[in-house]
Amino acid sequence: MSNFWNNIYKFPRFLISIMIGFFLITFQPIFKLLKKKKNLITFSIILIIIVLIFYKIILKMTGVE
Structure with missing residues (x-):
């Protein structure tokens, strides 16, 4: 046991x-x-856009606007 x-x-x-x-x-x-600067900038921009899109969607879903 x-x-x-x-x-x-x-x-x-x-x-x-x-x-x-x-x-x-x-x-x-x-x-x-991400070790290359060009890829780092591209990845950062894409990540920021995705976060902003999710933020806007959550605001619309909760009706906070």
Whole structure:
């Protein structure tokens, strides 16, 4: 029975390790692209546009305007 509880206590660390590994593998190509200044500027502009679009959509959905 103690083996069961040892495995249960190890699960959160395992879950965190999996999530960190997923994000590192997912974003590694993006970080390589951002080393060039031209790509960094393009990525920044696209990111700002996406954030502004989401902001406007949320304002319209909540009716805050």
